[in-house]
Amino acid sequence: MPSRMFKLCPLMIVSLGLASTVGTAQPVSNSTVLVHAGQLLDRPGQPARGASTVLIRNGKVESVRDGFANAAEFPGATVIDLRDKFVLPGLIDSHVHLDSDKAGQEGLLEALTNSTAYYAYEAAVNARKTLDAGFTTVRNLGNADGVTLALRDAIAAGKMPGPRIIDSGSGISATSGHGDMTLGLNPEIAEHVHQENLCDGADACRRAVRMQIRRGVDVIKIMTTGGVNSRIGAGLGKQMFDDEAKALVETAHLYGKKVAVHAHGADGINIALRAGADSIEHGTLLDEESIKLFLKSGAYYVPTLSTVNGYLERIAKDEDAYPPEVREKIDWRISITGKALEKAYPRGVKIAFGTDAGVSKHGRNADEFELLVKHGMPAAEAIKAATVNAADLLGLSKEVGSLEPGKRADLIAVAGDPLKDVTILKNVGFVMKDGQVFKE
Numbered sequence: 001m002p003s004r005m006f007k008l009c010p011l012m013i014v015s016l017g018l019a020s021t022v023g024t025a026q027p028v029s030n031s032t033v034l035v036h037a038g039q040l041l042d043r044p045g046q047p048a049r050g051a052s053t054v055l056i057r058n059g060k061v062e063s064v065r066d067g068f069a070n071a072a073e074f075p076g077a078t079v080i081d082l083r084d085k086f087v088l089p090g091l092i093d094s095h096v097h098l099d100s101d102k103a104g105q106e107g108l109l110e111a112l113t114n115s116t117a118y119y120a121y122e123a124a125v126n127a128r129k130t131l132d133a134g135f136t137t138v139r140n141l142g143n144a145d146g147v148t149l150a151l152r153d154a155i156a157a158g159k160m161p162g163p164r165i166i167d168s169g170s171g172i173s174a175t176s177g178h179g180d181m182t183l184g185l186n187p188e189i190a191e192h193v194h195q196e197n198l199c200d201g202a203d204a205c206r207r208a209v210r211m212q213i214r215r216g217v218d219v220i221k222i223m224t225t226g227g228v229n230s231r232i233g234a235g236l237g238k239q240m241f242d243d244e245a246k247a248l249v250e251t252a253h254l255y256g257k258k259v260a261v262h263a264h265g266a267d268g269i270n271i272a273l274r275a276g277a278d279s280i281e282h283g284t285l286l287d288e289e290s291i292k293l294f295l296k297s298g299a300y301y302v303p304t305l306s307t308v309n310g311y312l313e314r315i316a317k318d319e320d321a322y323p324p325e326v327r328e329k330i331d332w333r334i335s336i337t338g339k340a341l342e343k344a345y346p347r348g349v350k351i352a353f354g355t356d357a358g359v360s361k362h363g364r365n366a367d368e369f370e371l372l373v374k375h376g377m378p379a380a381e382a383i384k385a386a387t388v389n390a391a392d393l394l395g396l397s398k399e400v401g402s403l404e405p406g407k408r409a410d411l412i413a414v415a416g417d418p419l420k421d422v423t424i425l426k427n428v429g430f431v432m433k434d435g436q437v438f439k440e
Helices: 104-113 116-132 147-156 204-216 242-254 266-275 288-297 307-317 324-336 339-347 367-374 380-395 424-425
Strands: 011-014 022-027 033-039 052-057 060-066 078-089 091-096 135-140 165-169 218-224 260-265 279-282 300-302 409-412 432-435 434-440
Touching: 052 424, 078 380, 078 432, 116 135, 116 147, 116 432, 116 434, 135 300, 135 380, 147 165, 204 218, 204 242, 204 367, 218 242, 242 260, 242 266, 260 266, 266 279, 266 288, 288 339, 300 339, 300 380, 367 380, 367 424, 380 424
Parallel strands: 011 078, 033 078, 091 135, 135 165, 218 260, 260 279, 279 300
Antiparallel strands: 022 434, 033 052, 052 060, 078 409, 409 432, 432 434
C-alpha cells in the first residue's frame, strides 16, 4: 500500500528527512520551485558547492545560486528544504532489464508460465523501485514482448511513476547465440517460439535491425559473444562474423540509433569496436587491442559489476538455482569481476554506469558504486559515470546528467557526502524528476 505524502505548499519550507515516507509522485503546486541544498554537486566531475539554491521553473533548472535564496523574491514559489542534505543530479543506469527480477531455473519457469500482462506489471513495479533508488533515467537493454516500450511511453506521458526509459526492444543475436531464447528448451517447445531478433548473414542482420526500428526503439542492442546465462553454446567467445556485426552497426547508425553490444570475449569485443559500436556491455575479457580500440573510437565501457551480487544471492538461497553449464560460467564470472575495469579505467577508457539489473536486483542499482570504487575508480569518477558520462552515452547530455540551466530538474538528496563514502548512495532519501517530487 502506498504511504501517504503531503503536498508541498507555496512559500512553505518543507523539512525532508531520510526516514520520510514514499508514495505517489507529487506535482509541484506551481511552476516555480526553490531547492535549498546544504551541499550541491551540480556538475559531477567538478568540486561540490556549499550552501546553494536550485531555481526550477516548469520542471527545468533555471539557475543555480550560492547560498539560500529568499523565498520572498519568488512570490508563490514552493521551497524544498534540503539544507542538511547533499544534493546531486538524478542517477542514470545504462543497463537494466525492467521486466523481471528472476534468473536461472526460476527465471525459466517464470518465462514458461507467466503472461505478457504479468510482465507488464512486473516492469512497472521494478521501474518504481528504480526511481525510488534515485535513478531517474535508465537504458533498458532487452525485452521481446514490448512491455518496456509501452512502459516508456506511459511514464513519459505522466500516467505512472518511473524513470525515463531509453529502450532497445529485443537484443539481436545470431542463431544459437546469447539472444536465442530457445537455448536449452525442449525442441517441441522451441519450435513454437517466434524470434525476429535472430540473424545469420549480413542481409538478415540488416533486416533484424530494421525490425526493431519499426517497433520504435531508441537504441539497438546486439550480442557478439556468448553469455554467462546462456544454457548452451560455445563459451563466451565470438559468435558472430565481422560482416554481420558491421551490418548491424551500420544499419543502426543509418537510422540514427546508437548500438550497445553485449560482449565478454576479447574477440567479440574487438569486432564490435571495429564495426563502430557505441558501448560495450560487460567486456569481461577485454585485452590490449580492446583498450586501443576504445580509445580510438571513443566508445564507452559499461562494466555491470553488480551482476555478481545477484548470482551470489540466488546461489546462497538455492545451490541449484542455475543449471551446471551456467553455474560453471557464473563461478568464473564472480572470480574475474572487476579485472577488466582495473585495466581499462587507468588507461582512459570512458566508463558509463550500468548494472544489468534484473540479473542483480532492481532497486539495488547503487550497489554498483561500491564495486566500481573497489576496482579502482575514485568515488567522484563513479558518480560522474552515473551522471555526465551515462547521459552522454544515452544521447541525453542536453537534458540530464547535471543541474545546469535548461536541463530537466532531476535531482536526489542523501544524508552525507558520497564523494567521501560512495555507499551513501544506497540510501537515497529524496527524489525529484522533471520538477516533481517522487520520494521524500
